[in-house]
Amino acid sequence: MKKLALLVLTAALTACGGGSDTASSPTVVLSLLASTNVDSSGFPWSSYPGVTKRWALPIPVKVNGEVRAGPAMDAIEAKLGMVLFDRTSLNSVAVGNVTRGIVFSQGTSYLPTGADPQGFCANVSDGPYAPGFPGGFVRAPGEMSARLYVNLDNPKCTAGADVVIHELGHALGLGSHFQGFGNGPAISADFWSVLDTLYSNPIGTPKANIVYKSPN
Numbered sequence: 571m572k573k574l575a576l577l578v579l580t581a582a583l584t585a586c587g588g589g590s591d592t593a594s595s596p597t598v599v600l601s602l603l604a605s606t607n608v609d610s611s612g613f614p615w616s617s618y619p620g621v622t623k624r625w626a627l628p629i630p631v632k633v634n635g636e637v638r639a640g641p642a643m644d645a646i647e648a649k650l651g652m653v654l655f656d657r658t659s660l661n662s663v664a665v666g667n668v669t670r671g672i673v674f675s676q677g678t679s680y681l682p683t684g685a686d687p688q689g690f691c692a693n694v695s696d697g698p699y700a701p702g703f704p705g706g707f708v709r710a711p712g713e714m715s716a717r718l719y720v721n722l723d724n725p726k727c728t729a730g731a732d733v734v735i736h737e738l739g740h741a742l743g744l745g746s747h748f749q750g751f752g753n754g755p756a757i758s759a760d761f762w763s764v765l766d767t768l769y770s771n772p773i774g775t776p777k778a779n780i781v782y783k784s785p786n
């Protein structure tokens with residue numbers, strides 16, 4: 571399966587104060603979830619169209635001493651009201667032996683030659699400095715299962731707390747950006763609603779059966 575397209579942050583992500591950040595209606599949230607995950611057209615989904623695609627819980631995470639990882643995972647688990655992450659089982663596993671889980675990596679954001687470092691401050695991919703997701707990271711009926719890197723920072727940009735949560739959002743199954751997730755702010759009320767709805771429905775739930783869930 572071919573490598574999937576580049577996914578990066580833009581400098582605009584950190585500019586929003588979020589003062590008018592109110593949650594959209596359930597109908598809108600479901601349409602955002604469709605665009606970023608359920609439909610096959612949006613990055614990075616090339617298979618399993620029309621159903622929810624996410625990890626089975628808990629998701630192993632290799633923190634690699636990254637101090638921003640814990641608060642970001644705490645924030646996600648508090649908002650969703652569930653434990654998503656297994657933060658310990660990969661501690662003693664060499665990264666090369668990790669087959670399923672999220673690996674934090676510091677200083678390894680993909681930065682193309684000549685690109686604005688502020689626009690490429692963090693990304694999710696199949697390895698350090700790499701632009702693309704691994705091939706075949708979704709299996710029936712829609713379960714994400716792979717080694718996914720969350721690359722934070724480059725020599726001229728340090729990812730802030732919201733950007734770390736944003737990248738975890740990608741790693742958890744949010745593909746393309748939408749308003750309130752990379753378009754405008756890095757994260758928003760709608761980001762939380764979309765993520766909570768995704769993880770409150772079973773893996774592989776058909777689009778018509780997805781139930782909206784309001785985050786904490």
Ligand SMILES: [Zn+2]
Nearest residue numbers: 578579740752
């Ligand atoms: Zn993004």
